[in-house]
Amino acid sequence: MRPLSPLSVETGLAQMLYYIVNFKAFLSRFYSEKYIFPKKIWILYIALWSIIVAISLIWNLSSLNKYVFDMAEASGKSMFSLIQLTRLWNAQHSGVYTEITAKNQPNPYLDIPDRDVATTSGKMLTKINPAYMTRQISEIAKKSKGIHFHITSLRPIRPQNKPDQWEDRALRAFENGKDKAFDLLDDTGSGKVFRYMEPLRVQQPCLTCHQKQGYKIDDIRGGISITIPAKPIFELIKPQSNNTIILHICILLLGAASILLVLHNIRLRILILKDINERQEAVIEQRTSELIAANNQLKDEIDKQRRTETILRESEVRLSAITQSALEAIITIDNNGKIISCNNSTSNLFDYSVDELVGKNVVTLMPSRYKERHNAALKRFKSTGVYNIIGKKVELYGQKKDGSEFPIEISLSKWEAGEAYYFTGIISDISERKMTEELKLLNEVRLETLVTLSQMTESTTQEILDFVLEESIKLSSSKVGFLGFVNEGETEFTTMAWSNSVRQECMQKELPEDFLARHTGLLNHIMQKRQTIMVNDFGNFEFKKNINLQWHVELTRLMIIPVYDSNKVVAIIAVGNKKVEYNITDLRQLTLLMNGMWQHIERKRAVEKLNELNRSLERRVEEEIKNRRQKEQMLIQQSKMAAMGEMLGAIAHQWRQPLNVIGLMIQDIADAYEFGELDKTYIDDTIQKSMEQVMYMSNTIDDFRNFFIPSKNKVIFNVKDNIEEVLALIDKQLRNNNIAIILNNDMVVTQKQDLDVLGYPNEFKQVVINIINNSKDAIIEHKRNIKSSETYTGRIAIKVIRQKDSLIIAISDNGGGIKEEVLDRIFEPYFTTKEVNKGTGIGLYMAKTIIEDSMEGRLSVTNIEDGAMFTIRLRQDHKKCLNHDLTD
Numbered sequence: 001m002r003p004l005s006p007l008s009v010e011t012g013l014a015q016m017l018y019y020i021v022n023f024k025a026f027l028s029r030f031y032s033e034k035y036i037f038p039k040k041i042w043i044l045y046i047a048l049w050s051i052i053v054a055i056s057l058i059w060n061l062s063s064l065n066k067y068v069f070d071m072a073e074a075s076g077k078s079m080f081s082l083i084q085l086t087r088l089w090n091a092q093h094s095g096v097y098t099e100i101t102a103k104n105q106p107n108p109y110l111d112i113p114d115r116d117v118a119t120t121s122g123k124m125l126t127k128i129n130p131a132y133m134t135r136q137i138s139e140i141a142k143k144s145k146g147i148h149f150h151i152t153s154l155r156p157i158r159p160q161n162k163p164d165q166w167e168d169r170a171l172r173a174f175e176n177g178k179d180k181a182f183d184l185l186d187d188t189g190s191g192k193v194f195r196y197m198e199p200l201r202v203q204q205p206c207l208t209c210h211q212k213q214g215y216k217i218d219d220i221r222g223g224i225s226i227t228i229p230a231k232p233i234f235e236l237i238k239p240q241s242n243n244t245i246i247l248h249i250c251i252l253l254l255g256a257a258s259i260l261l262v263l264h265n266i267r268l269r270i271l272i273l274k275d276i277n278e279r280q281e282a283v284i285e286q287r288t289s290e291l292i293a294a295n296n297q298l299k300d301e302i303d304k305q306r307r308t309e310t311i312l313r314e315s316e317v318r319l320s321a322i323t324q325s326a327l328e329a330i331i332t333i334d335n336n337g338k339i340i341s342c343n344n345s346t347s348n349l350f351d352y353s354v355d356e357l358v359g360k361n362v363v364t365l366m367p368s369r370y371k372e373r374h375n376a377a378l379k380r381f382k383s384t385g386v387y388n389i390i391g392k393k394v395e396l397y398g399q400k401k402d403g404s405e406f407p408i409e410i411s412l413s414k415w416e417a418g419e420a421y422y423f424t425g426i427i428s429d430i431s432e433r434k435m436t437e438e439l440k441l442l443n444e445v446r447l448e449t450l451v452t453l454s455q456m457t458e459s460t461t462q463e464i465l466d467f468v469l470e471e472s473i474k475l476s477s478s479k480v481g482f483l484g485f486v487n488e489g490e491t492e493f494t495t496m497a498w499s500n501s502v503r504q505e506c507m508q509k510e511l512p513e514d515f516l517a518r519h520t521g522l523l524n525h526i527m528q529k530r531q532t533i534m535v536n537d538f539g540n541f542e543f544k545k546n547i548n549l550q551w552h553v554e555l556t557r558l559m560i561i562p563v564y565d566s567n568k569v570v571a572i573i574a575v576g577n578k579k580v581e582y583n584i585t586d587l588r589q590l591t592l593l594m595n596g597m598w599q600h601i602e603r604k605r606a607v608e609k610l611n612e613l614n615r616s617l618e619r620r621v622e623e624e625i626k627n628r629r630q631k632e633q634m635l636i637q638q639s640k641m642a643a644m645g646e647m648l649g650a651i652a653h654q655w656r657q658p659l660n661v662i663g664l665m666i667q668d669i670a671d672a673y674e675f676g677e678l679d680k681t682y683i684d685d686t687i688q689k690s691m692e693q694v695m696y697m698s699n700t701i702d703d704f705r706n707f708f709i710p711s712k713n714k715v716i717f718n719v720k721d722n723i724e725e726v727l728a729l730i731d732k733q734l735r736n737n738n739i740a741i742i743l744n745n746d747m748v749v750t751q752k753q754d755l756d757v758l759g760y761p762n763e764f765k766q767v768v769i770n771i772i773n774n775s776k777d778a779i780i781e782h783k784r785n786i787k788s789s790e791t792y793t794g795r796i797a798i799k800v801i802r803q804k805d806s807l808i809i810a811i812s813d814n815g816g817g818i819k820e821e822v823l824d825r826i827f828e829p830y831f832t833t834k835e836v837n838k839g840t841g842i843g844l845y846m847a848k849t850i851i852e853d854s855m856e857g858r859l860s861v862t863n864i865e866d867g868a869m870f871t872i873r874l875r876q877d878h879k880k881c882l883n884h885d886l887t888d
Contacts, residue, residue: 042260050252050256053248061241064237064241068237072182076182077180079149080226083137084198086130086137087133091205094205097126097127100116107127110127113852114852115127118827151224152164152224152225154222170223174223181195191229196226201221202217202221203217258327261327276311326345328427329348329427330426331346331362331365333362334420335421336378338360339361342354350399350400352364352365362374366399389410391411395407395430396408396409406429407429407430408427408428410427456600465483465496469573475586475590476559476575476586484572485570486569488568493516493523522560526562530564532587532591534586553576556576559574559582560573561574561591565598565602668686669686714759718756721755723800723809726765727743737776740793740796759855760855764850764855767872775813775868778818781815799812807874808874809872809874810869812869813868817867826844826861828845829845851874857872857874859873
């Protein structure tokens with residue numbers, strides 16, 4: 001076989017080089033001219049990057065804004081629940097009494113008989129119903145926190161409770177089935193406000209005040225709107241919003257600068273390649289024509305070829321320089337995975353020198369978990385020619401010389417040289433991007449945890465601590481942890497919660513466990529120095545020897561964070577054994593979570609204290625009611641005894657006449673005997689008349705005895721009949737004092753039941769007798785003090801009047817009236833205008849107590865022209881009378 005001549009060899013190499021250079025030039029020209037070379041195209045890349053950053057910023061700000069709305073709505077719901085519980089407690093106790101002051105006036109819209117009462121010491125009290133209590137709480141909240149509660153209804157009793165436009169829409173929506181209303185509105189007085197509202201449904205205790213409005217149980221009678229200033233809530237996220245905006249601005253600027261730098265470098269490479277290609281093309285064309293035209297000039301052509309080789313070497317040097325100046329790591333390996341070249345950025349990224357890497361297998365730069373997969377992929381490529389990640393961007397982890405791992409992004413391409421093929425990878429460090437993504441994810445997880453924590457209102461403190469500890473371990477990617485409280489003097493630490501893994505390994509089993517601070521070494525140091533501990537090499541930790549707790553597990557990394565309240569350490573959390581190093585992000589996330597936990601626990605403790613206060617208040621109210629009932633029973637007994645004295649006088653008046661008659665008949669028997677008139681007819685007649693007088697006296701005793709028998713149950717009785725029975729008992733007593741009694745009925749009674757009421761008849765008689773006796777005493781005293789006493793006749797008038805569903809009994813006299821300075825005190829216990837030993841001062845007090853407390857009526861007194869008038873108002877509910885169970 002004839003060997004090739006030098007000319008033919010050079011001609012073949014020149015043609016091959018021409019085709020290679022021209023093909024690369026074609027690709028470079030097409031790519032550069034269309035997408036990279038014109039600088040005005042660069043604006044599109046910057047604009048695209050700006051759009052991506054703007055979308056991320058908008059999404060993050062929207063998430064923060066949604067968190068604000070969720071937090072505001074949760075606050076409104078929590079406040080509504082607390083007010084609802086307070087109102088329900090008030091309603092279940094039929095309201096509470098408080099002292100009447102300048103700021104605490106009686107509620108003019110509370111139309112109930114016992115709205116205002118007086119204590120035994122003369123202190124005036126008024127009843128606070130749920131609505132009035134809600135308004136007073138609202139005034140306190142508005143002054144202290146700017147929060148306003150407004151109870152409202154479409155049918156308000158109080159005009160000020162009329163709904164505004166937003167509340168009106170909410171109330172109508174509630175009637176259509178909606179269970180709440182929440183909006184952010186503009187308030188002309190205080191800027192933007194959150195408004196939250198839920199409906200108020202009628203419960204059994206509510207019917208005391210609202211039954212007459214026609215409400216039934218579970219009806220919607222209105223709602224409570226809660227107005228929360230939006231500015232303080234938005235201020236909470238303002239720093240985070242500003243940080244988010246600044247971060248995105250930095251990312252925008254950094255990304256734009258990187259894009260411009262990359263585009264500039266690519267354009268520079270293209271210009272260099274273009275220049276090289278143009279010169280190579282000219283040289284090759286010139287050399288080829290010379291070789292074909294003149295073989296005799298071989299020596300000159302060889303020299304020219306050498307010059308061409310020199311130019312090519314220079315070109316390679318320039319390309320190498322461009323590669324070395326690239327910010328990304330560029331590595332080329334053969335089909336066996338051996339590194340054949342790499343740039344300086346590779347050395348900087350992996351902490352190896354270039355000489356250390358060239359010739360080694362690329363798995364040197366991989367964590368051990370990727371090595372087997374990489375070798376299998378190369379083996380599969382050799383047999384099938386398929387390598388899945390070529391032409392794609394893949395996120396993996398690289399391994400530095402010291403064994404530490406970091407996230408990378410790799411783009412892999414394949415090229416051939418002859419029968420051999422090679423792989424070139426461009427590797428970027430994406431640690432910052434991953435950190436940003438991880439921080440975003442951690443923020444979301446922390447916010448979800450705080451939201452869940454805020455909903456654990458019924459959970460115990462131990463359940464809350466267990467939940468927070470496990471979430472802290474997840475949030476920091478730790479393996480172990482514990483959480484505990486510090487006492488008031490910071491001398492004792494109480495372990496409250498352990499992670500599940502620690503409970504399995506550790507010697508400590510029982511919780512909680514107390515430790516003296518001075519025995520805990522590191523924890524004592526934290527409480528004294530007020531600092532956080534973050535250790536990523538626990539083996540060389542300087543305080544390791546001071547950790548005296550014998551129950552701790554083996555640690556590799558450790559982070560301990562104190563929780564402060566008013567510059568006092570109140571709690572400590574520790575987590576440990578994270579796979580990678582703890583950083584400032586872990587510290588920040590756990591600090592925020594623990595602060596949220598402590599605030600939640602403080603709120604829970606405040607609620608528990610409030611509940612305990614309510615329970616204590618209930619016990620005190622029960623004791624006061626019991627004491628009051630005992631006092632009332634004593635006063636009733638005293639009143640009975642006083643009335644008994646009056647009744648004994650009445651009995652004396654009632655018996656005086658029949659005793660005189662019987663005495664005269666006995667004397668007449670002696671006279672009849674002397675004159676011989678004593679026969680059977682005379683004796684029978686005398687016996688009959690005597691027995692009539694005895695029966696009259698016996699009936700009188702029965703009447704008085706029945707009066708002193710207390711009425712145990714409410715019964716239906718006729719008011720006019722009871723008044724007539726009282727007058728029959730005291731009529732003679734009044735006549736002996738020259739006092740006329742007049743009973744009028746100013747209504748046309750078609751049926752006897754028209755004057756029926758439901759109550760206690762004997763107690764009602766006692767009230768009438770007490771009032772008449774006071775009028776009698778006033779008339780006697782007035783007669784002694786006037787000049788025309790000889791012509792003066794005492795008069796007591798009783799009128800029974802029916803008005804709608806009420807009976808009014810007016811008892812008036814002409815006894816000169818009551819002095820104005822004592823008129824307001826006439827019903828106070830132990831207050832009397834009579835002389836010493838002539839009045840106890842409890843008769844009128846007991847009369848008012850019986851009418852208003854026992855019979856749900858009203859008793860009042862006013863001065864008239866020539867005396868005083870006592871007015872008794874009793875409710876007359878015929879349906880209630882007809883349905884009343886007399887055995888109740």
